[in-house]
Amino acid sequence: MRDVAVVSYACSNVARDASHNETEMIVPVLHEAVETSGLAHDEIGFVCSGSLDYLQGGPFAFVAGLDAVGAWPPVRESHVEMDAAWALYEAWVAIQTGEVDSALVYGFGKSSPGDLHEIMTLQLDPYYLLPLWPSMVDVAALQACAFLEANGATERNLAEVSARSQRNARGNPNALRKGDVSAEEILQQPVTHHPLRDADIFPITDGSAAVVLAAGDLARKVSSRPAWIRGIEHRMEAHGLGVRDLTRSESTRAAGAAAGAASGNVDVAELHAQFSHEELILAEALGLDGATTDINPSGGALAANAVMSAGLVRIGEVARRITDGEADRGVAHATSGPALQQNLVCVLEGE
């Protein structure tokens, strides 16, 4: 395997960006990622992105992204209709083949123009599940109920996750929901989707993120402390909510084991938990202990969740902490699909 590292990361999130189209929204983030990578634009070997047509409301959302890349002369480029964490995986694979030594990866989406919770319903089996028209929050609440019942956890445990997220997010300029909030204060909010409160549900976010990857000596040349990818794996689970155990995440456990998440100290973990209970399920699947691992120091997806880039942001946030010397080894996680159906785990390490 070739050593590949994250050498730069940029992100921008807002609650509602009504004044820019997607191309305009992406341009500053791509520029920042490329400029801070130490690589010239034309030195980057491969470009890969993640986006969702249904967020843009038209076909070919990724074409808007390509216009922001400045793809001239023509570029080696690909796109996944998945969170951009999987675009990073595709780029990492391209570097592993030896075809290229570097890649620009980005993801973007505006959740604010439509009704995101119902748009994501369109991910469900169109014959058997979609006609029931559960929103993504309804599906998550079902999972939260099952989790609390099976584990003896309480709504207070969920509120504690949310309160810590909001406190951690105070130092994150890209976080939308942040503040010095206690679990008691959250518990006084009304339950909107039993057992979830607004604070247990990610905030609607428009945004984008970008990462530059570089291999071996190139990474060492451009970065004083590259964040090396020591393992990256992803796994799919069954789609039907009734045929899997919603109280745990087997695909996260399997991806984490394959990526070697537990084979060293985990100083920091960024988990793509869009709902409070998901963080508890994911931490259990990865064997993480909040006493020794700083979980979601950015505030995580409960603080800002730009759909299609939020998983890539988890990798970027861990990488940034390693490059800055705040951590030596960390785990990043991204998810896709209803109730944590598909999960990716990336282990990063400084030298």
Next chain:
Amino acid sequence: MAGERVAVVGVGQTVHRTARKDVSMAGLVREAAQEALDDAGMTWSDIDAVVIGKAPDMFEGVAMPELYLADALGAVGKPMMRVHTAGSVGGSTSIVAAKLISAGLHQRVLTVAYEKQSESNATWGLSVPMPFAAPLVAGAGGYFAPLIRAYMYRSGAPRHIGHLVAVKDRRAALRNPKAHLHIPDIDLKMVEESFLLWDPLRYLDVCPSSDGAMAMVLGSEKVADAAPGPVAWIHGMAMRSEPTMFARRDQVNPQAGKDCAKDVYAQAGVTDPRNDFDCAEVYVPFSWYEPMWLENLGFCAEGDGWKLTEAGATGPDGDIPWNMSGGVLSSNPIGASGMVRFGEVAQQVRERAGDYQVELKTGRALGQAYGGGSQFFSMWVVGNKKP
């Protein structure tokens, strides 16, 4: 080609029809995948990873359908990816899948591409009015017709050239039982008399809207050496993209297509495509794209593509047959069409193309797909010998 050797060890394809009402979306992809597994002598549990591709989700109304299709494709517990690069996606998906093996990560990868266009109206699904953008409301034909007229103006090609391609590819489809369109009495007069859609394109110059799926099992060198049947070795693969809106673009003869061809030929050691290949399957959704891509892919000098078409060079008995299966003009499940091209050339070099098999001389063939506003390209070269 970079990395470990990769070969196509199994190919499966559905029957393409206007509406496959006999199967769900899951049933459609599974039909192609099962045939590919059977061809490879494998079962579902042999597969390490699954890579699926299709064009816009709005064609069927299911967002990120890999999630719902995971069970049908045996992907539970495995890595699964979903590629979307517009019309080139079937080719891109094949390449993403092959890279999982050339990178040394997996031994056996199942790749599938599909479209079930009867779930919606694809032409108008391509032209949703967008905020901040001038509405085209043109469909694909309305977008490409002006480029075709520009090609005719530049090259001086006579007006019947497109119709020749329309007849040639539909006649080829008569030998392919899986093709969507079978028009036994097709001839030049019938095409000329079909009604005008977008000048110069008449109804029969245009691809159909199809339901269909294509699947391949790709294997490492070890897997391919142990395969029960013939395999198609990948000699080169490449993708290139350029922006939609850019004043210096030549949309008639795009630079991304030329660069992609140059890259894939260099990997495969191809210097004279017309002689170095036995045949090609190329994405020709509108008849005039055959002469246009002949030039873009370097099979002749710029301006000469229509002369090859007119002389019959690309026909089944010509020196460089193109689209022996009937091509996109005879079956067009958009998201799958690129993979159909890639898989059909694999079948040719495996000598598994049935009634439309070409005679192998060099044992090598080119698959090409394109998409968007002639801006996304994917290509691969396959051969019957190890690269």
